Amino acid sequence: MNNKIEATLKNFFIFNSLLGRKEGEEFQKILYYHPISDVTDVQIKNVGLVEGIIQFTEHFKPSRDVSLMHTKKTRQLYFQPEKNYWVVMTIYLPYIIKTKEGTQTEEYLEDDVQDNVYETVLKQAYYMYRLFWGTFENIKDIGTLKMTLEIFYKAEQRGTQRYADHLSVLNQYFVACKHGNGAARRLNAQKLSFSIYRLTSWPFITGPSNLKLAKTIGNIPKVHLFSGGKHEEYHFVVYRALSCSVCLFIDGKSELTLDLFKELDDFISPKLVPIVSDVAEFCSKQVITPSNLPENAPRFIYFNKLNLAYKSTVHLDNKQTGNIACSKESLMLMADMNSKFPSLGDYGETIVKTMNDYWIVGKKSNSREFYVALQQKYSSINDISDEVKKVCDTELKGIFFHPM
Amino acid sequence: MSSNVELEPGVTPESGLVTTDSFDNLGQMGSSLEEIKSASAVSQSQESNESNSHYDEFDESPNCMETTAKEDADLEEYKEWANKKNHVFVLSLAGKPIYSRHGNEDKLAWLFGVMQTLVSFVQSNDDCITSIQAGDTVFIFLVKRPLIMVAVSKTQDCIYQLISQLNYVFNQITSMLTLTRLNRIYEQRQNYDLRRLLSGVERLIDHLLDFSEMEPSFFLGAVQCLSLATSIRDSISSTIVSACSKIKNLVFAILLADNKLITLVRMKKYYLHPADLHLIFNLVQASESLKNSESWTPLCLPHFDPSGFLYGHVSYLSEDCQACLLLLTVERDIFFTLSEAKQRIVEKLRRGNCLQAINESLNAKEDTCANAGFTELRHYLYKCKSTAQFYQPSLSPPYVLSKQRLIDLYKRAYQRLHCTTRPLKLLFERSSDEVILAWDTKGFELYIIFEPLIDTTSAISLVTKLLNWIKKKEERLFHLTSPTFLK
Structure with missing residues (x-):
């Protein structure tokens, strides 16, 4: 029997390389370190290694900061969000314990840990902090900085952060806004609504609990928003009606009163209802019903970056996570193709045959991308081309791919 | 394309070349020499690779780099050095410089020290450093006792190709000294300066690296x-x-x-x-x-x-x-x-x-594709797996002046067929510049570059035509017998 041990967090730390430069004072560099079970010496050594790696790599003038180290048993990720501040995370790779003739060997599963996934996790860890506390640089006093980090990441780890759940979504929302276009914003707002939906039955999720009875405005978090290099503080108020939620960011300098919330409620409530039904209708249109497609029918994803038009028979719901109608391998191959497309120029196509004799086709024409997973065994590329043509004709009428 | 290919040009019942894929596990190879020299066998029993795994902890912080403040005059040279596409370093487990592809090893002694520190630091946690990624630059570490090999590359080569390159360098050094001697040297003196024994080998390694970057034979293993x-x-x-x-x-x-x-x-x-x-x-x-x-x-x-x-x-x-x-x-x-x-x-x-x-x-040179009547083909590689032999036509435009680009196309296609996580049987990829078809079957591997506007139907019929053409010429193009000495 093979025993699989999942990936675990080895450590997570934040340091500033300009601090504690004198010998014997290295520990002053460390602003936050998890787990505390690592004694100071171990912490200093681990930070020292990272500093060594940073300096070593810089000598070769890389195009970007060092981001990753692979070892046989671990994966270490680096992120320098602000000058000289480094956020570092180390993951123990998952492994299988194999028992062969009485001796146990560990086989580390390097490919099970996808770098880009954990890179995102690491960056989120920083952005989440920044949302609540602002930049590291902003907090002038090191002691205070350490304290805020301690409070924030402790809570993060315990998973008891009050708003952690919907804030991770909110964070996505901000990212989308930053890349700014209306459609993306709307799409993400929808997601936001799903996640906050179940939290409470009061209209204000942050703010006074019950408008009629509340004596105080309650606990309202402040968040730090960044755009165009500027950084501002806002009260973060979330208002919910039916399946829709509205996030309000109120200037951090202004004072919030119970009357203000009552006014808001009176204003928003009647206007939100029709919007909610519109949104609900839009959502239901988005949900395609691939269940009426035969199981081994070709599955496709179409995406046009220019107008964000999107159609998929691969994803069974519009959360676009899990719940897919083709093999995971097919989806990963599509991702591989997507990552190779830039090297192909303005247009291109890729056809691959997997080890299981399935075929995946990817096409790119300017900003349009189209992927098809053919889940049947075909004998020749010509059959594949015909099949793909058929899918295009029925599903994507009038969209031109060059060459067909 | 039919997957039951009957044509497998170049196949022969016995080949003089080993065709296994295992490229780097020297330790496990049997001693063929011993068998041959049955009489005058020299006992070489000191092959044990034990101990040595513990090194003094490196107390110095890695700030030793600062001691090499570059003078202005050196700055240009340094910039040029730093921007080289591919660096290869060889050092001993104790951090002694042995080889650097670019720049003088003595001047870079501090850098070798840093690399050794990184390796031994990770080793002290009973682990092993394998690679670092920083933007366009990838750092590969290969610890092959008693040496450490490091590649720093800004090429698009994938990790496996860089590891294979390092293995070749290791083998080049071994071929001059034997692994047994190499091990014995460091068993006796960890601090030995191996360059004393390798004068002249540096030139061979330089050549090997240039050679392996331009020759398909290396990544094809043929x-x-x-x-x-x-x-x-x-x-x-x-x-x-x-x-x-x-x-x-x-x-x-x-x-x-x-x-x-x-x-x-x-x-x-x-x-x-x-x-x-x-x-x-x-x-x-x-x-x-x-x-x-x-x-x-x-x-x-x-x-x-x-x-x-x-x-x-x-x-x-x-x-x-x-x-x-x-x-x-x-x-x-x-x-x-x-x-x-x-x-x-x-x-x-x-x-x-x-x-x-x-x-x-x-x-006479080999035919170009056009000479052989394949006007829509630009170039191809055909590898017969069972004999570890391959054939390629002469270069023709547009690759005559950009062979590196052609080789990179092939390397990338090769990698996509053979990548360990998601290997493929076939890849057909069209870009604005060309179409590449890579096909891995039981008996052969075929990589073809077509004109960019070719349609799939004609591409497939050309593949069949090409295989027939190679089959017809196989006796000329391949070494089909495996002659042996009489005794």
Whole structure:
């Protein structure tokens, strides 16, 4: 029997390389370190290694900061969000314990840990902090900085952060806004609504609990928003009606009163209802019903970056996570193709045959991308081309791919 | 495309080349030499690789870099150095510099120190550093006791190709010293400066690195043969066999020209690994001096036997025929016997018009795709898996002036077929510049570059036509027999 041990967090730390430069004072560099079970010496050594790696790599003038180290048993990720501040995370790779003739060997599963996934996790860890506390640089006093980090990441780890759940979504929302276009914003707002939906039955999720009875405005978090290099503080108020939620960011300098919330409620409530039904209708249109497609029918994803038009028979719901109608391998191959497309120029196509004799086709024409997973065994590329043509004709009428 | 391919040009029941994929586990190779030298066996029992795993913790913080504040005059040089596409470093486990592809090792001693620190630091956690990624630059670490190899690359090469490159460098060093000696040196003195023993090898490594970047043979794990009529190739092989019939313990006779194999004669039961043959090709290509005289050189072929030397009589056939003959034996003192044998071989080949045939083939060059009637093909590689041999046509536009681009296309396609997580059977990819088809079947691998506007139907019919064409010419293009010495 093979025993699989999942990936675990080895450590997570934040340091500033300009601090504690004198010998014997290295520990002053460390602003936050998890787990505390690592004694100071171990912490200093681990930070020292990272500093060594940073300096070593810089000598070769890389195009970007060092981001990753692979070892046989671990994966270490680096992120320098602000000058000289480094956020570092180390993951123990998952492994299988194999028992062969009485001796146990560990086989580390390097490919099970996808770098880009954990890179995102690491960056989120920083952005989440920044949302609540602002930049590291902003907090002038090191002691205070350490304290805020301690409070924030402790809570993060315990998973008891009050708003952690919907804030991770909110964070996505901000990212989308930053890349700014209306459609993306709307799409993400929808997601936001799903996640906050179940939290409470009061209209204000942050703010006074019950408008009629509340004596105080309650606990309202402040968040730090960044755009165009500027950084501002806002009260973060979330208002919910039916399946829709509205996030309000109120200037951090202004004072919030119970009357203000009552006014808001009176204003928003009647206007939100029709919007909610519109949104609900839009959502239901988005949900395609691939269940009426035969199981081994070709599955496709179409995406046009220019107008964000999107159609998929691969994803069974519009959360676009899990719940897919083709093999995971097919989806990963599509991702591989997507990552190779830039090297192909303005247009291109890729056809691959997997080890299981399935075929995946990817096409790119300017900003349009189209992927098809053919889940049947075909004998020749010509059959594949015909099949793909058929899918295009029925599903994507009038969209031109060059060459067909 | 039909997956049941009946055509497998170049297939032959027995090949002189080993065709396993295991490229780097020298430790597990049996000692072929011991078997051969049954009588005068020298006991080499000190192969144990134990201990050494604990090094003094590095107390110094890695700030030692600051001590090398560059002077202004050096700054330009440094910038140029830092921007090199591919660095390779070799150092001992103790951090002593052995080789640097660019720049002087002594000037870079601090950098070697840093690399050793990184390796030993991670090792102290009972772990092993393998790679670092920073934007466009990837750092590969390969700890092969008793050496540390590091590649720093801004090429698009994937990690596996860079590791393979480092393995080649390791094997090049091993081939000059033997693994046994290398281990023993460091067992006795951890701080040994290996460069003392490797004078001249640096040049071979430089050449090997350039060579491996431009030659498909390296990533394909195969060799190309010089096109020759079967009758000629057979007569060359039998000439070598008969001229050497009375010589004991001759293991391999290799005749090559222009980086292509003409023939390989081997001792029964023993085979040559393509990676070893690549080292031999590299040795011959990198050593101009071989052209002027007969030489006698000890040579360890790491895949054949990393523990000891073969001795090679190396010479070009004649002034008027630039093919190089290597006679490899386990006897260390039969130079004159082999020298005489070589004379007999040359005379007989001359009489049989074989020298002329070799020259004609060397001068004629291979067909380009267009010459062979394939106007929509630009270039291709065909590898017969069972013989570890491949064929490619001559370069034609638009790649004549940008061979590197062509090689990179092939390398990327090769990698996508063979990547460990999601290998593929077939890849057909169209870009604005070209179409590449890569196809891996049981018997062969085929990589074709087409004109960019070709449609799939014609591409497929061309593949079949091409396979037929190769099949028809297979006797010329491949070494289909595997001749052995009589004894």
